[in-house]
Amino acid sequence: MRLILTALLFAGGLMFLFIGMGFLLDPATAGADFGVIPDGAMGRASLRADFTAFFVVAGGCMIWGAWKRKGDPLLVSAALFGIAFIGRLVNLVSVGAYENYWMPMLVEAIAVVLCLMGSRLLPHTAFTSQDAA
Structure with a gap:
């Protein structure tokens, strides 16, 4: 179960990473796939910055x-996709x-479920005062 979940998380992450790179390299084409059309240089910059991020x-x-x-780290992805x-x-x-x-x-929804499942099944890092130093 963990191996399958890990593989799905990794594959999904790669897919989203490639989508992000598409917005960085060609925001007009990537934006059109999402129903967003940039309006001039500012529009391209917004797509390039916000969607890539x-x-x-x-x-x-x-x-x-x-x-x-x-x-x-999966909680960050779950929050982004949940919002x-x-x-x-x-x-x-x-x-x-x-x-x-x-x-x-x-x-x-699938991304949120996978990330939350991964968050529950994979270990969490204990934060100590030494980590802050």
Whole structure:
């Protein structure tokens, strides 16, 4: 069970890391895949900065947690994807559904479940006063 969970976390993390790199290298194309079109240099900079940060941090924490068999970094990814899921849910309720609205929500929900399972099954690092020094 742990091996399968670790493999899924690592593979998911790689996928999100590649999505993040797509926003860094070609924000217009990556943004179009997400229904976001940049408006000039500022729009490209925002996509490049914000989306890259989201996906690289979320994916990187999933990879780190899986590789080191640590549950702590997975909580960061779970929080990021959980907030994204809530944002989509608020949009669904306030604006309504759009074509294939459920697909990104499903991906985010699966990421949250995997990260929370990993957080519970993989050990946590004990913080000591020596760590702060």
